[in-house]
Amino acid sequence: KLFGALTPLDPxxxxxxxxxxxxxxxxxxxMSLLYECIMTIVSGMPNHTASIQLCVSKLRVMIEDSDQNLxxxxxxxxxxxxxxxxxxxxxxxxxxxxxxxDRDESIRVRALDLLYGMVTKKNIVDIVKKxxxxxx
Numbered sequence: 001k002l003f004g005a006l007t008p009l010d011p012x013x014x015x016x017x018x019x020x021x022x023x024x025x026x027x028x029x030x031m032s033l034l035y036e037c038i039m040t041i042v043s044g045m046p047n048h049t050a051s052i053q054l055c056v057s058k059l060r061v062m063i064e065d066s067d068q069n070l071x072x073x074x075x076x077x078x079x080x081x082x083x084x085x086x087x088x089x090x091x092x093x094x095x096x097x098x099x100x101x102d103r104d105e106s107i108r109v110r111a112l113d114l115l116y117g118m119v120t121k122k123n124i125v126d127i128v129k130k131x132x133x134x135x136x
Contacts, residue, residue: 003017003021003040007040014045018048026054034058035073047084052081059074068102072106093118096111097111
């Protein structure tokens with residue numbers, strides 16, 4: 001968390017941390033550490049596209065997990081990434097749409113918030129169809 005707070009203030013720190021953070025993201029099985037590494041990259045190095053794509057792929061695994069807490073944190077991180085990289089997150093629209101069927105209301109609300117930011121002219125019909133299907 002400390003590095004996440006400091007990297008926006010000192011760009012040199014982000015350059016020094018990118019390799020150790022990506023190594024940790026690749027190698028750790030500790031989900032709390034994985035999440036903190038991802039959030040450090042998202043908040044401190046949002047323009048490092050390769051690392052952001054790695055983070056999104058790891059977050060997808062978290063969201064697909066049966067643990068509701070991991071799913072919620074993954075969606076929360078997606079929302080942060082959506083601010084700077086909407087196309088990267090939008091490529092996982094199917095996963096976010098699936099979260100609308102989750103039994104946990106907080107996950108459904110988080111997914112709905114994400115969809116709001118993901119809507120484009122190209123995908124609005126698919127998203128509206130899915131939402132309309134939920135009202136039946």
